[in-house]
Amino acid sequence: MIKPTLVDQYLAIFLLLVVGVLFAAGSFVASATLGPKKKPSGAKVAPYECGIVPDKEPPSRFPVRFYLVAMIFIIFDIEIVFLYPFAVIFRQLGSFGLVEVLIFSVVVFVSLLYLVSTGALSWGPAKRLQSGMPSRTSESTITRITAEADGPSTHQAA
Amino acid sequence: MLHVAFLIPLFPLVGFVVLLTFGRRLGNPLAGWIGTIAVAGAFVATIITFAGLLGRPSNAREFTQSYFSWIPVGGLQVKWAVLVDPLSIFMCLFVTGVSMLIHLYSIGYMHEDRDYSKFFIYLNAFVFSMVLLVLANNLLVTFVGWEGVGVCSYWLVAFWFERDSAASAGKKAFMYNRIGDVGFLLAMFLIFSKVGSLNYLTIFSHTHLLGSATATAAVLLLFLAATGKSAQIPLFNWLPDAMEGPTPVSALIHAATMVTAGVYLLCRMNPILGLSSDGRWVIAIIGCATAFVAATIASSQHDIKKVLAFSTVSQIGYMVLAVGCGAYIAALFLMVCHAFYKGLLFLAAGSVIHGLEDEQELARMGALRKWLPWTFATFLVGWLAIAGIPPLAGFWSKGDVLANVYAKSFPLYVAGVITAFLTAYYMSRLFYLTFTGKARWQEAAGDQPAHHTPHESPWVMRIPLLVLAFCAFFGGVLDLPWTNRGLNNFLGPVFAGTLYHDNLSMTSQWVLLAIDGVIAVAGLAVAWVLWRVTASRPALTPAFLERVWYWDDFYDALIGRPGQAVARFSATVIDAKVIDGAVNGVASLVKSSSTGARRLQTGYVRNYALGIVLGLAAILVFMVSRTWWS
Amino acid sequence: MSALAVVTAHSTIVLPHIRYLAILPEIVMLGGAVLLLGIASLVRRPLRVTVSTVGTIVIAGTSLGLALWQWADISSHGPYTAIDHAVVVDGFSVLITITVACAMILSALVGDGYLRREGVDGCEFHVLAMVSATGAMFMGEANDLIIVFLGLEIMSIALYVLAAMNHRRAASGEAALKYFVLGGFSSAVFIYGVALTYGATGTTNLTQIADFLSHNVIASNGVLLAGLSLLLVGFLFKVAAVPFHMWTPDVYQGAPSPVTGFMAAVAKAGGFAALLRVFVSSFGTLQSDWRPILYAVAVITLLFGAGVALVQRDVKRVLAYSSINHAGFVLLGVEAATAQGVSASLYYLFTYTFMTIGAFAVVTLLGRRGDGHHDIASYRGLAGRQPLLALAFAVLLLAQAGAPFTTGFLAKFQVVDASVNAGSVPLAVIAMVSAAIAAFFYLRIGLIMYTPVAGKGFLPGIEPLDDDEANAGPSGESETDGTGDAAPAELSAGNGQRPVWSGTEGAVVVRTQLNAELLLDTAPGEVQVLDPSEDIVEADAVDDETAAESAAEDTAKVPVPALAALAIGLCVAVTVVFGVIPAPLIDFAHKATLLFIP
Secondary structure (H helix, E strand, O other): OOOOOHHHHHHHHHHHHHHHHHHHHHHHHHHHHHOOOOOOOHHHHOOOOOOOOOOOOOOOOOOHHHHHHHHHHHHHHHHHHHHHHHHHOHHHHHHHHHHHHHHHHHHHHHHHHHHHHHOOOOOOOOOHHHHHOOOOOHHHHHHHHHHHHHOOOOOOOO | OHHHHHHHHHHHHHHHHHHHHHHHHHHHHHHHHHHHHHHHHHHHHHHHHHHHHHOOOHHHOOEEEEEEEEEEEOOEEEEEEEEEOHHHHHHHHHHHHHHHHHHHHHHHHOOOOOOHHHHHHHHHHHHHHHHHHHHEOEHHHHHHHHHHHHHHHHHHHOOOOOOHHHHHHHHHHHHHHHHHHHHHHHHHHHHHHHHOOOEHHHHHHOHHHOOHHHHHHHHHHHHHHHHHHOOOOOOOOHHHHHHHOOHHHHHHHHHHOHHHHHHHHHHHOHHHHOOOHHHHHHHHHHHHHHHHHHHHHHOOOOEHHHHHHHHHHHHHHHHHHHHHOOOHHHHHHHHHHHHHHHHHHHHHHHHHHHHOOOOOEHHHOOOHHHOOHHHHHHHHHHHHHHHOOOOOHHHHHHHHHHHHHHHHOHHHHHHHHHHHHHHHHHHHHHHHHHHOOOOHHHOOEOOEOOOOOOOOOOHHHHHHHHHHHHHHHHHHHHHOOOOOOHHHHHHHHHHOOOOOOOOOOHHHHHHHHHHHHHHHHHHHHHHHHHHOOOOOOHHHOOHHHHOHHHHHHHHHHHHHHHHHHHHHHHHHHHHHHHHHHHHHHHHHHHHHHHHHHHHHOOOOHHHHHHHHHHHHHHHHHHHHHHHHHO | OHHHHHHHHOOOOOOOOOOHHHHHHHHHHHHHHHHHHHHHHHOOHHHHHHHHHHHHHHHHHHHHHHHHHHHHHHHHHOOEEEOOOOEEEOHHHHHHHHHHHHHHHHHHHHHHHHHHHHOOOOOHHHHHHHHHHHHHHHHHHEOEHHHHHHHHHHHHHHHHHHHOOOOOOHHHHHHHHHHHHHHHHHHHHHHHHHHHHHHHHOOOEHHHHHHHHHHOOOOOOHHHHHHHHHHHHHHHHHOOOOOOOOHHHHHHHHOOHHHHHHHHHHHHHHHHHHHHHHHHHHOHHHHHHHHHHHHHHHHHHHHHHHHHHOOOOEHHHHHHHHHHHHHHHHHHHHHHOOHHHHHHHHHHHHHHHHHHHHHHHHHHHHOOOOOOOOEHHHHOOHHHHOHHHHHHHHHHHHHHHOOOOOHHHHHHHHHHHHHHHOOOHHHHHHHHHHHHHHHHHHHHHHHHHOOOOOOOOOOOOOHHHHHHHHOOOOHHHHHOOOOOOOOOHHHHHOOOOOOOOOOHHHHHHHHHHHHHHHHHHHOOOOHHHHOHHHHHHHHHHHHHHOHHHHHHHHOOOOOOOHHHHHHHHHHHHHHHHHHHOOHHHHHHHHHHHHOOOO
16 A cells, blocks of 8 residues: 655645646637637627617616625525535434534524525515615605705715 | 621611612602611611620630722732721721711701702711721721711811802811821831731731831821821811811711721721830820810800810810820720710700801800700700719710829829810800800891791700710710729720720729819809800900911911912923923824824725735744844 | 545544533524524514514623633633633633623623614624624634634624624725725735644644644744744734734724724634734743734834824724724733733733723714714713713723723733733833823813813814814815825715715705605604614715704714613723722633633
């Protein structure tokens, strides 16, 4: 049996590093060699809007909620990742591991509960989330604009 | 039973806290009753402790109860603890007892006052401090109580601070006491530096560590403290001014209890006093001189409370004289009897003042025995007691002191006897001017209209008078010369080894007592002749005596004026130019460098991170330099 | 192939024996936080703050009780290590646990009023604070660098989020981001230090490091010293020592005031606990290497903290710099590297917790709705309006200045004493000089509170600053001399002092309009009216937009919620009572040090 030396232990990591660098470099090289060499024409770069030539910059608005849900997903996704190593050594860990994972799941579940309660996952017209914001009515907005027009423009709309 | 000792200070403390919190809401008279009950509780606790102490054999009546460690710094270990021994419990008994009576009296006396509840807050705080002073097992906690009673005295003297005279009298009392306190502190430092402890029992068992010169210095410093608190020469003239306070205050603080704290301190430190015969001579002479000087002044005053105030100074002079002679038990015997009859006299005088709507001038009194029968009767007892007429308390206690002084030094004894004569004389003068002769208050005098018919005080004020009159009459039984001498037996162990024994034969004691009696009667008789009808005899009240031997003028010229000049110089030249200049210079230097330093705080995270990196780099460079060096 | 063999060779996993009692306070705190999060999520929105506060006090109280039980346990049975020696239960760790639990209870009391006032109806503040407190407790209990790091991260990450808790304040967001970026940076530095230390000694266990260092003489200890330096930087960042302090003023100012108080107390307690344990006990043999560094850091921390605080106008910034100054004082005890120094530092940390939470509690109340009125000028005449509040603040400030008969004096006295006994006399002198400088700005706040609004110009040295500020004009100028540090406009914008509307007519229109809406809301008597978020926020908007009114509002009384009053009262009581009767606490800290196992 070969006695593992220090270098042996780190070899795998080193290998991973090399492969990672090679992959990143390879992607660049591949796209450069395989992609079309010609510069795209103006029409090709322009955004597509049902065949009509746009006369102003396209609005690029996504509801912030979209990102929020995506972030929440990532968190839970990563939590799932933790379950893999557990599954691998499930038998060695025995009941201790099971309890640990159960506690872990409870924590995750409670945070899900929290997210639901704050309305982070409720889709549709936002109500709860905006409870903290100053409620605006058409009247107050109009008054505000009037006032803004009157006063010097030192104020940036919040 | 001894374990209830902690309740003695706790009761007034709780009373104080309760009144401080809810006093105004409780109002009149509930606040007064709560204050009284708190002190009554302390009195009961004292009696229980006392009974417990009596249950022990006479040589084992010493008991320390620790609550918590206060200052544990290196060699200085100070605990909040009480030392229950015959001396402290004896003091506690009459302090809480008399306080209880005077609280009761105040309920009636103060009933019209705006700051009714505030009065009882102060009174309870006073009782707490006084009990603390007496019960403490070390000098520092005693000092806390000492300062506590001082500040309560200040508050109470200046209780009617809207009056200029009251406010300045409070300040005067405070200043004089501060001078004494310096003595206390220095004595404490001196003893600590030699013995390494402030605990009484430790000090007393290590007195050999004090050299004789050190002991004399410590005794004199302690005596300086006592002269401040107990109004002895040269610090005595705050006490008459302190009469600006309400009369119950004068009775409680400036007659019965606080002013005896100095005597208590000297008695408590008797093993140290025992080391210095020179120091004791100084104490004896000063005490005797104070007794005499104050008695002469008392003979010439026109204000009923001023007479009693100087009388108090004189009587405490007797106690100090006794302490100086080593007759501690005689001093304590006089102290308790004095508490009874002087408390009584002040309360009765308060009753007179109350009845005459705050009139204090003797010239505007007279013939009051018809209108104030209760007051008259009780005052009569007090008068005879202090004058030394047998068989009242004053006769026995003063006789005990004088017998000891006689055995110690004949000149001092002569001065003491003359003072005793003067005492009988001025007290009789006071009595005749107040209760006999013409009813001068019926006439208008100068711009002041005639008084209404005086009214007798309500029962809450009469009960304390009666109780105190009873005590003043029979107080002598505590320590009658031919009996087993109860007080001597009880207090003896505290003063073992330092007590002076006069070794007089029974016959000579009786002769001395007879002389005392004759002197007292002579004083009464002389006053009878001179003052029974006439209210004004300018020849007998010369300006020299009226102005207190020009003592205040002397201090004013010696200390007051130069002091003011120095203060003015310091304020206008030293402070305004030198100190402010330096301070402002430093301040502007700091400010300009700070303004520079704050520019570093740019608000940008990148710069902050740079700061961290630079700091880290500096540390690493330092480390690298170390590895190279080594 | 060989790597695979290594993995399969250890096919049985040896689990250490876990003594749950050793970490019970932490388990309760963390478990309680999770439980509370679940419960608060299930109850109705208006009840959440109440449930959180009550829950937090119960949980932190239980944790405190358990810590006291641990104290009794180790007093009779002696200290011990547990969980494969990764955790140590000794007087030191229990004292830190108690400190943190106390800080948690007090902050919960203060936070309750704040959340209601600001209309933040959630359990986030309480839950995050408890998580953060758990981290600090672990830092005190850690006997392994990995546990230290775990504690550090648990504590810090929760604090980053806490700083941004009130997401309606732009300043909070900025503060949190700064804190997060720099905190991440310092954590990286710290973990690198752990790695280097491991490389040099072959272990991360503190006891084993100490053993290793006492039994081996390393010829070339460059790696170890580098690791030590990096660890030191990680700690010094957390405790806000110069020059790693720069986040402090911005974060303290920007974070919601109750969070600031909590952060000041807990982050310091945790950071110093780990610093003391790692350096004094594990690296004790390397004293000659790290003591000079701490010496230098202490000197500049003391002087910088005290000096720069002088020229601040925002009370929270003043307190931030004062906390830097306090960190310098605690460093005195660390630098001494003696048992006395450790005891003094512990005493300092414990008492500072009460002083700082109390002070920030007052600042929270005086910040008014929107938490923006922190300019020193708005404190003028406070004593006339609310004498008790002013008195409490004055006492707490005096304590921080080190006035006698407060715990602050004893704390300073003890660290200076320890420093002198350790031979660092010049350092002690500098510390006292800095205390004298610091006394100025504490007294200045006190003086301003006790100066009537009408009576201007009571101190020539102070007036110019006020005048500057009065004429400072729009926020653009704050870049140079507005809020002290020439901080970017975003931060200074938070304090509501910028004159947004020069024409007041518009402001008045908005105000009346909003008032009308308020009235409309209340008219039908709906349940909504009870929901504090609605009306408070609208008033908040008024606050932000009509700075002209802030002057009038400055002279109005601020409401003092009962719980906040209780918290302030407790802080003042502890500060004064144990200042007058010092023995119990000094004994406590002293005994904690005696039970310290290296």
